[in-house]
Amino acid sequence: MNRTHVTCMxxxxxxxxxxxxxxSLLDALRDEVGLTGAKEGCGTGDCGACSIILNGQLICACLxxxxxANGGTIETVEGMADGDRLHPLQTSFLEEASLQCGVCxxxxxxxxxxxxxxxxxxxxxxxxxxxxxxxxxxxxxxKIVRAVLGAAAxxxxxxxxxxxx
Amino acid sequence: xxxxxxxxxxxxSYKWVGTRPVRHDGLEKVNGKARFAADMTKxxxxxxxxxxxxxxxxxxxxxxxxxxxxxxxxxxxVTAADxxxxxxxxxFPHRSSNLIAREKVRYEGQVVAAVAATTRRQAKAAAAKxxxxxxxxxxxxxxxxxxxxxAPLLHENLITKGLDTTPKQASNIxxxxxxxxxxxEAGFAEADVVYEHEFTTKVVHQGxxxxxxxxxxxxxxxxxxxxxxxxxxxxxxxxxxxxLGWETSxxxxxxxxxxxxxxxxxxxxxxxxxxxxxxxANRPVKIVMRREDVFxxxxxxxxxxxxxxxxxxxxxxxxxxxxxxxxxSGAFPGSWGMLGGWxxxxxxxxxNVQIESFEVVVNKPVxxxxxxxxxxxAAFATETVIDQIAREIKMDPIELRLLNAVEEGDYNHSSMVxxxxxxxxxxxxxxIRDHPNYKIPLGPxxxxxxxxxxxxxxxxxxxxxxxxxxxxRAVVVTGSPDIGGSRVSMALMAAEELGIDVKFIQPxxxxxxAVGFTDVTEGSRTTFATGMAVVRACRELVTQLRERAAIxxxxxxxxxxxxxxxxxxxxxxxxxxxxxxxxAKAKKTGGPLNATGSLEAKGQGPAFSTQICDLExxxxxxxxTILRYTTAQDAGTAIHxxxxxxxxxxxxxxxxxxxxxxxxxxxxxxxxxNPGFLDYRIPVASDLPMIETVIVEVPxxxxxxxVRGVGEVGIVPPIPAxxxxxxxxxxxxxxxxxxxxxxxLEGLNQQNGVG
Numbered sequence: 053m054n055r056t057h058v059t060c061m062x063x064x065x066x067x068x069x070x071x072x073x074x075x076s077l078l079d080a081l082r083d084e085v086g087l088t089g090a091k092e093g094c095g096t097g098d099c100g101a102c103s104i105i106l107n108g109q110l111i112c113a114c115l116x117x118x119x120x121a122n123g124g125t126i127e128t129v130e131g132m133a134d135g136d137r138l139h140p141l142q143t144s145f146l147e148e149a150s151l152q153c154g155v156c157x158x159x160x161x162x163x164x165x166x167x168x169x170x171x172x173x174x175x176x177x178x179x180x181x182x183x184x185x186x187x188x189x190x191x192x193x194x195k196i197v198r199a200v201l202g203a204a205a206x207x208x209x210x211x212x213x214x215x216x217x
Numbered sequence: 218x219x220x221x222x223x224x225x226x227x228x229x230s231y232k233w234v235g236t237r238p239v240r241h242d243g244l245e246k247v248n249g250k251a252r253f254a255a256d257m258t259k260x261x262x263x264x265x266x267x268x269x270x271x272x273x274x275x276x277x278x279x280x281x282x283x284x285x286x287x288x289x290x291x292x293x294x295v296t297a298a299d300x301x302x303x304x305x306x307x308x309f310p311h312r313s314s315n316l317i318a319r320e321k322v323r324y325e326g327q328v329v330a331a332v333a334a335t336t337r338r339q340a341k342a343a344a345a346k347x348x349x350x351x352x353x354x355x356x357x358x359x360x361x362x363x364x365x366x367x368a369p370l371l372h373e374n375l376i377t378k379g380l381d382t383t384p385k386q387a388s389n390i391x392x393x394x395x396x397x398x399x400x401x402e403a404g405f406a407e408a409d410v411v412y413e414h415e416f417t418t419k420v421v422h423q424g425x426x427x428x429x430x431x432x433x434x435x436x437x438x439x440x441x442x443x444x445x446x447x448x449x450x451x452x453x454x455x456x457x458x459x460x461l462g463w464e465t466s467x468x469x470x471x472x473x474x475x476x477x478x479x480x481x482x483x484x485x486x487x488x489x490x491x492x493x494x495x496x497x498a499n500r501p502v503k504i505v506m507r508r509e510d511v512f513x514x515x516x517x518x519x520x521x522x523x524x525x526x527x528x529x530x531x532x533x534x535x536x537x538x539x540x541x542x543x544x545x546s547g548a549f550p551g552s553w554g555m556l557g558g559w560x561x562x563x564x565x566x567x568x569n570v571q572i573e574s575f576e577v578v579v580n581k582p583v584x585x586x587x588x589x590x591x592x593x594x595a596a597f598a599t600e601t602v603i604d605q606i607a608r609e610i611k612m613d614p615i616e617l618r619l620l621n622a623v624e625e626g627d628y629n630h631s632s633m634v635x636x637x638x639x640x641x642x643x644x645x646x647x648x649i650r651d652h653p654n655y656k657i658p659l660g661p662x663x664x665x666x667x668x669x670x671x672x673x674x675x676x677x678x679x680x681x682x683x684x685x686x687x688x689x690r691a692v693v694v695t696g697s698p699d700i701g702g703s704r705v706s707m708a709l710m711a712a713e714e715l716g717i718d719v720k721f722i723q724p725x726x727x728x729x730x731a732v733g734f735t736d737v738t739e740g741s742r743t744t745f746a747t748g749m750a751v752v753r754a755c756r757e758l759v760t761q762l763r764e765r766a767a768i769x770x771x772x773x774x775x776x777x778x779x780x781x782x783x784x785x786x787x788x789x790x791x792x793x794x795x796x797x798x799x800x801a802k803a804k805k806t807g808g809p810l811n812a813t814g815s816l817e818a819k820g821q822g823p824a825f826s827t828q829i830c831d832l833e834x835x836x837x838x839x840x841x842t843i844l845r846y847t848t849a850q851d852a853g854t855a856i857h858x859x860x861x862x863x864x865x866x867x868x869x870x871x872x873x874x875x876x877x878x879x880x881x882x883x884x885x886x887x888x889x890x891n892p893g894f895l896d897y898r899i900p901v902a903s904d905l906p907m908i909e910t911v912i913v914e915v916p917x918x919x920x921x922x923x924v925r926g927v928g929e930v931g932i933v934p935p936i937p938a939x940x941x942x943x944x945x946x947x948x949x950x951x952x953x954x955x956x957x958x959x960x961x962l963e964g965l966n967q968q969n970g971v972g
Contacts, residue, residue, distance in 0.1 A: 072338075088256040089249020091476070093426040094508040098894035101426055129249035142247040146239045149859035152701035152867065154246035155253055155427040155476025177903075184903040187894060189424045189477050190701060191863055192870030193902040 060121045062087070063131025071118035078102045080118035081128065089129040089158045093187065100186030103159035104128050110166035112185075129158035132165065140212070141165060144203035145196070152190035159186045164200045172208055176201065232781075233712040234922055237859045238719050240705040246474075254430035254446035254473040255505045262432065263292055265494050265504035266340035267487070268330040268347050269514060270322035273580040273887025274356035274369065277320060277329070281348040285332055288346055290339030293497035295490060296330045301462040310484050311549035313460050315583045317490070322351070323371050323548035324580050325888050326513030328486075333494040333502045356580035356887045360522050360543040363389035363577045371548060371578045391550030391576040394558050396630050404537025404569025408528025410609050413539075416598040418936075418954040419880035420520040420545065423587045424871075424899045427476020428511045433491035434501040440467050441492045446475040448482040448698055449737030454729045460489040468492075471728040472698050479871070480586030481516040483737045512892035517881060518587035519545040519553045520579075525561065525598040529606045535621045538567045540598070542574040544591060547583035550576050556591035559631035560933075561599055563671040564642055564825065565621045572630075580887050586739060588868060589672040589929035593875065593936050600668040600937030601952065604944070614667050614941075615650040615827075619643060622669075633673045634823060641851030641915030642669065642825040648849035648911045649827045655847075662834050663844065664946025669827040670933025674917075674926025675740030676818035680733025681750035683711060683758055685810040689797025691715060693754075694727040696735025697747040701867075701928070702860035706744045707751050709856050710922060714755035716782025717796055733815045741926025744856055745917075746818035752921045753814030765799045765806040820919020824930040826850040828869065830938040834946045839962030841877060841943055843904070848934075849911035853925030858912060861927050866908040868931020874900045875932075876939040880955050 055070040062085065069084040076095075081087045081104070093101035095114050102113040105127040106120075132139045141164050144150070151157045160183060167174060167182035174182065179200045180193070188196060245251040282294045296317070303313035317328045330347050334340035355369040362368060370387055377384050379393040405411055431445035447453045450470040458465045475482060487504045495502040506515070526539040540561045544553035554574035562570060607614040622642045623629070629637055649655060649667065659665060681695045693711050697703060704724035712719040735747065763777040766784035770777070776787045783793040803809055831845040848865050855861040878898045882890045891897045916923025936954065944950050949964040 082256075083258075086258075087249070088252070091253065091427065092255065092505075093428070093476075094894050096508065096893055096895065099426055099508075129247075133248055138244075138247065145247050146243045149237070149240070149702065149857075149863055151243070151246055152860070152863050153425070153427070153475060153477045154242075154251055155474070157246050158249050161247065176907075180902040180905075184901040187426055187899060187901065189426055189479070189871065189899060190867045192866035192900075192908050193905055194866045194908045195859070195863060197902060197907070 056119045058119055058122045060124045060126055062126045063128060073117065073119055075118045076114050077116040077118045077121055078113035081113060087128055087130050091155055091158065100159045100163060101156050103162040103186060105162060105166055110163055129161050132161060139165070140203040140206045141200065144199040144206065148195045148199040148202060150191065150195040150199040156186060156188045160188065160196055164203070168204050168207060172204060174204060231713055233709045233719050234854065234856050235858065236709065237857060238705060240702055241708060241724055242699065242704055251474045253427055253476050257432045257444045257473065257503070259432060259434055259501040262501040262503055263333050263335055263498060264337040264340050265331055265333045265491055265502050266337065266344045267328055267490065267504065267510070268344040269510060270318060270325060270327045270329055272322055272351055272353055273325045274354040275322050275351035276354060277318060277322060278350040278352055280330060282330065284348065285343040285346040288339065288343035290335035291332060291343045292335070292500060293333045293494045294330065295493045295497065299493050300460060300489065309551055310583060310585055312456050312484055314549055316460050324582050326510060326582060328490070331490045331494060333498050357389060358579055358581060358883055358887055359520060360545055360577045363579045364543065371580065375578065389578045391546065391578055394555045394574045396558065397571045399569030401537055401539060401569050401571045405528045407530065407536040409531045410606050411526065411528040412602050412605050413524065413526035414602060414952055415522065415524045416601070416952045418521045418594045418597065420517045420581060421875050421879040421881070422512055422517045422897065423479040423481035425477030425479060425481055428506040428508055429486055429515060430505040431487050431491050432501055432503045433488065433495045435492055435495040437499065441495065443468060443470045443488050443492065444473055445470065445488055446473040446482065447485065448475065448478045448700060448739055450698065450729055451696060451734050452483065452737045453485050453488055456485050457488045457492060461492060469728060469730050472726050475698050475700055478700055479588045480590060480739060483739050484585050486515055508894065509892040512897060513889050514582050516585055516587070517582055518590060519584045521545065521557070521594040523594060523598040525602050527602045527606060529610065531610050533610060533612045533617045533620045535565055535567045537569040538562045540572045542595065543577055544575065545579045545581065545584065546576045547581050548578060549583050550578060551584050552576065553584060553591045557595040560592040560671055561595035563629055564623060564669050566623050566627050588871060588932045592670060592672050592933045593872060596668065596670050596933045597936040597940065600934065601940050601950070604666070604941040615646050618669055619646050622646060633675065637823070639915060639918050640823055640825065641913050644913045644915050645669070645825050645827040645849040645851055648913050649829055649847065652829070652847055652911065654829055654845055654909065657831070659831065662836060662946055664832060664834070664942040664944065666830045666938045666941025666945055667828065668934035668937035668941060669825060670930050671823065671825055672926065672930035672933055673740060673823055674745055674821040675742050676746050676821040677736035677742060678734055678817050679747040679750040680735050680813065680815040681747060681754045682732055682813045683751065683754040683811060685758065685800050687800055687803065689717065689795065689800045690721045690723065691717065693722055693724045693751055694732045695747050695751065696727060696732045697743045698738050699726055700738050701864060702857060703743045706856040706860065707748060710748050710751050711755050714752055715758065715796060733813060741824065741928040745821060745920060745924045745926060748924055749818050749921065750814040750816055753816060754812045757812035757814065758810060761810050761812065762796060762799050765803065765810070766794050768806045769794065769799070769802060820917065822853050822917030822920065822925030824851055824926045826930045826934055828934040828938045830935065830942045832939065832942045832946065834943060834961060836965060839958035839965060841939065841956065841961060843873060843906055845906055847909040847911070848931060849913055850931060851913045851915050851925065852927045853917040853920065854914055854923035855912045856922065856924060861912055862910040864928045865910045865931045868929065869908050869935050870900050870905060872932045872935025873905065873939065876936040876954065876956055878955050878957060
């Protein structure tokens with residue numbers, strides 16, 4: 053069996069894994085690396101539950117092939133907190149009760165993080181469009197949108213150290 | 218916004234109940250550590266793949282697994298021959314019959330066989346080599362097709378129940394339910410206005426984001442451990458045992474976090490297959506459903522055809538109501554028509570009523586509950602006709618509803634209610650009438666619709682065990698899967714009872730060997746019924762704590778009072794003892810402190826919701842955009858208001874999707890054409906506005922904290938509220954779902970004489 057050797061940075065950890073050439077990056081993260089924070093809700097890029105950031109770009113991990121990560125940098129929900137210090141989005145999601153079942157939450161957090169890194173002061177409409185690729189069936193999005201707006205305000209007041217400008 | 222309508226039956230103010238702490242399981246859910254069903258891995262684990270029927274209706278002539286068994290990596294194959302035949306009396310939801318097809322497949326996607334192999338890829342490749350010979354049969358997809366004379370039969374021996382004369386011939390009509398009261402003809406004769414209309418709704422899916430998944434590890438001694446997500450792991454245990462012909466003691470079911478259910482995970486699909494594959498392979502087996510299979514083989518809620526006729530006097534008094542309801546039930550009989558009949562006029566006190574409902578089998582997946590099952594379709598019909606009457610007699614639609622609203626003492630013909638106890642329908646109507654959003658001026662092409670909805674609250678069995686730790690903390694173990702924040706609600710009630718900070722309470726969902734039997738998280742029952750079990754256990758603990766304090770003080774237990782988390786000596790002869798001070802001395806006063814509360818709950822409180830939808834219809838495209846949405850719901854008492862609001866908002870969002878977009882689309886062969894989230898479009902964030910909530914609190918007199926069912930009723934009013942708003946905006950009365958842009962545009966074109 054010929055498997056491909058992939059080396060990449062995942063959440064600041066140098067990581068190696070073997071994968072099949074046509075294996076999805078999502079399967080590799082979950083099955084080969086053991087990071088199960090990204091979820092498979094559809095496998096077709098429609099639900100966003102597997103959202104991760106690859107080389108600075110928000111993607112559905114189910115739509116990328118695992119070998120594409122070779123030499124790249126991956127951010128997943130597991131790397132969002134800085135040690136014990138939660139990312140403001142994580143805190144905001146908890147305080148606003150933005151999750152019910154929580155299975156879509158990792159994807160929303162990644163999509164919201166990608167938004168705020170590019171647009172630190174989004175309008176409600178901009179937030180809604182930025183997370184429109186992420187499905188939540190529990191909340192009706194109200195409390196998610198509030199949490200993203202709240203975290204954005206918080207981050208404008210107290211920027212995260214080391215964050216991209 | 219919260220409207221407190223009257224004092225609580227127990228006490229006026231609480232220290233913990235009604236506050237909004239961060240949920241105890243939240244941290245794991247924002248850092249990716251929470252383990253959902255598909256996140257489990259075991260050493261030596263192999264993977265299952267399920268072979269499903271490509272046909273809507275066919276005889277199975279043969280299933281040959283020879284080639285599949287010799288494929289690389291294959292460790293086990295199962296077919297119907299590996300499972301005992303279904304019991305003749307298995308009844309709803311026909312889990313054994315639905316588990317794996319025997320002589321016939323009755324819908325596209327029904328299980329025919331399953332394979333376990335070292336890798337998923339190998340399992341899938343092997344499943345493709347199972348040779349199934351079918352003889353295709355004609356199929357039926359709608360109630361009209363299924364009820365027609367000479368329709369192809371799904372079950373050759375299905376005789377309609379509930380008719381005055383038992384038919385001699387089989388049909389696709391499983392059951393008829395009938396109710397009447399008063400004099401229908403006289404009631405309609407008394408009316409100044411009578412409207413009768415027919416409504417149709419399409420099959421829709423619960424649409425939970427987490428597909429069904431499980432891992433089963435069967436050992437050689439005939440026991441199996443199942444890790445899965447469900448709305449009730451005790452249900453998984455009993456249903457799996459039944460399907461395998463095993464004892465419940467052979468199975469341990471460990472609840473994973475559940476990624477949404479909405480009723481769709483009140484049954485099982487994969488677990489017996491995984492247990493059997495694991496037994497044959499002597500390896501742990503994991504099966505994860507693909508989204509396509511979730512659509513094709515699980516869940517959906519029935520398509521319906523409903524006729525409603527309502528008469529009213531000019532002063533708004535409703536005089537008579539007649540309803541005819543036909544609900545699909547999928548490939549096996551259900552109880553959906555009956556439930557629809559129970560709900561169709563439930564919010565109104567109508568003296569003369571006739572309700573006839575039918576369960577109709579069709580070649581589609583077996584229907585299972587979806588949030589307030591059957592009520593939204595019935596409400597679509599009734600609430601639209603009520604709106605029409607209000608316009609005809611020029612009465613405000615909320616005032617018309619207030620005039621006829623049921624209240625305490627009114628009769629409800631369902632076997633689940635009988636006579637209403639204190640309920641809060643009028644209070645939700647008043648909350649909406651008095652809400653500023655009811656008066657905001659509307660612009661061109663904009664419309665406002667209101668509707669109200671009813672749903673039950675079911676009680677059933679619940680268990681809770683509360684263990685106090687040596688340093689005065691409490692672990693609250695219940696048997697109810699937490700589908701939307703119930704753990705924190707359990708902790709709040711325990712904090713209130715024990716008088717300790719909610720952060721010192723650790724709420725846990727225990728596996729089937731860690732806590733007493735508990736029914737499924739369904740029927741808006743968990744905070745109500747499992748909450749009662751928690752309260753019962755905590756009160757028993759308070760008795761124990763007083764006894765221990767009495768030992769420490771060497772006084773009579775009658776001299777010890779429990780106030781705000783502390784034992785107080787009635788004569789003030791001793792300094793109060795905190796819970797932690799008592800547990801610290803437990804070894805000297807009789808050992809560890811714990812208590813169990815188990816009960817068959819009684820006194821469930823039905824729920825009502827009234828909603829306003831403001832929308833704008835684009836005359837060019839027919840697209841309806843929701844501008845504002847306001848929902849007022851009677852929660853009894855909101856234990857954790859944020860999660861009550863969350864349930865209200867979530868129900869509304871699902872209702873909006875159902876009203877405007879969602880539907881199963883089948884081709885002529887009965888094959889589903891849109892089994893994915895791209896083509897089965899559920900609402901996304903950019904489709905919706907903020908959803909304003911008004912929590913009305915009319916406490917349930919039968920619950921220690923006044924709780925009534927909260928989870929479901931929010932989905933009932935949106936469809937008619939939207940239909941009424943579209944009418945207000947355009948003059949169009951839409952009576953067929955979904956009210957998609959195409960439908961609206963067709964209506965507008967007809968109105969304008971175009972096309």
